Amino acid sequence: MKRLLVxxxxxxxxQYAPADDLDEDTADAADQEExxxxxxxKPPPPPPPKYFTTLPVCTLADGTxxxxxxxxxxxxxxxEKRFYPLGSLFRTLTQASRLVVTFGxxxxxxxxxxxxFGTKAQPLDDMTRTIVLGEGxxxxxxxxxxxxxxxxxxxxxFKVGALSGESKYVRRMTGxxxxxxxxxxxxxxSIEGRHFNILQxxxxxxxxxxxxxxxxxxxxxxxxxxxxxxxxxxLVEVKNYETGVSTIEQKFLDWKISPQTNVRIHRAVPKIxxxxxxxxxxxxxxxxxxxxxxxxxxxxxxxxxxxxxxxKERKAELAKKAQExxxxxxxxxxxxxxxxxxxxEDEDKPAEEKTQSKSSDDDFDx
Numbered sequence: 001m002k003r004l005l006v007x008x009x010x011x012x013x014x015q016y017a018p019a020d021d022l023d024e025d026t027a028d029a030a031d032q033e034e035x036x037x038x039x040x041x042k043p044p045p046p047p048p049p050k051y052f053t054t055l056p057v058c059t060l061a062d063g064t065x066x067x068x069x070x071x072x073x074x075x076x077x078x079x080e081k082r083f084y085p086l087g088s089l090f091r092t093l094t095q096a097s098r099l100v101v102t103f104g105x106x107x108x109x110x111x112x113x114x115x116x117f118g119t120k121a122q123p124l125d126d127m128t129r130t131i132v133l134g135e136g137x138x139x140x141x142x143x144x145x146x147x148x149x150x151x152x153x154x155x156x157x158f159k160v161g162a163l164s165g166e167s168k169y170v171r172r173m174t175g176x177x178x179x180x181x182x183x184x185x186x187x188x189x190s191i192e193g194r195h196f197n198i199l200q201x202x203x204x205x206x207x208x209x210x211x212x213x214x215x216x217x218x219x220x221x222x223x224x225x226x227x228x229x230x231x232x233x234x235l236v237e238v239k240n241y242e243t244g245v246s247t248i249e250q251k252f253l254d255w256k257i258s259p260q261t262n263v264r265i266h267r268a269v270p271k272i273x274x275x276x277x278x279x280x281x282x283x284x285x286x287x288x289x290x291x292x293x294x295x296x297x298x299x300x301x302x303x304x305x306x307x308x309x310x311x312k313e314r315k316a317e318l319a320k321k322a323q324e325x326x327x328x329x330x331x332x333x334x335x336x337x338x339x340x341x342x343x344x345e346d347e348d349k350p351a352e353e354k355t356q357s358k359s360s361d362d363d364f365d366x
Contacts, residue, residue, distance in 0.1 A: 052104035055083040063097030087121030112137045138169045157211035158193030177212040195232040195265050220263040229255045234295025234303045248300050260285040
């Protein structure tokens, strides 16, 4: 009995002991998290900005305008000042029709003519919004200071993000696929698709993207302004010759898109294996091939590297830079000496050997 009373007393002491006595380290850690380096309490993090209302609302329905809400198999006439669930599809059926759907303050989608778009179904507490382009013409207006990652425009072949300001989209079906013209009227945007990423488009930048129906071909054409595109060139093996260690790295090509320049990406499933085989090519405004690379996804062993023929102007530029570098290291007299010696040797050669040498050089002159 005496032992039982001692055990109960010990348990009571543990149960009602102060928290500091039980776990001083835990209390100190909590105090450290709540205060900054200066010892003052840390302010709570700011809440994320709320750009959108819970549901989109139709603010204008002019002409023949219809909507199909989730779970319904039939289209019905759009009613102004009515909120529609996320996941609804909207369309205008005549050239004179116009539809305005408001997602929040300064966040507006406008449809013109024979056009359509859909909203992505997502939880009501999701702070982002995504619309899916249909066919026709659409204008999107967003706050100029909208932060990245809140609004997206999606198509089967690519996704537009980092949106702010005003942008316009025209999507046409081509029979073998579709063609989308994207214009950044103000603010900025980025476009990401398989094997390409247009990093940032600014005001008055325009691009045209054509996709095949099976998504195995992509053609990107600059229509206005200059902006950078990051093109996938597959995996490559990079060896550190000092340590002898090799690493597998993703390789990219930074390509500047200008009016009439062109990027073509061809994809195919090879007969051996299941990974896509990809060929990426770039062309300047006059149609001259500038870059070409073929690779298989996730296989560094199958990568051709750069195979495009080098332009004569580029060759001359590299030769000039090499000559300047040699002169800066060895001196002008020493750098020129090998060329002079080579010229003297050529003069001593018979005419037949000179002709053979010239012919051999022409074989490598792309």
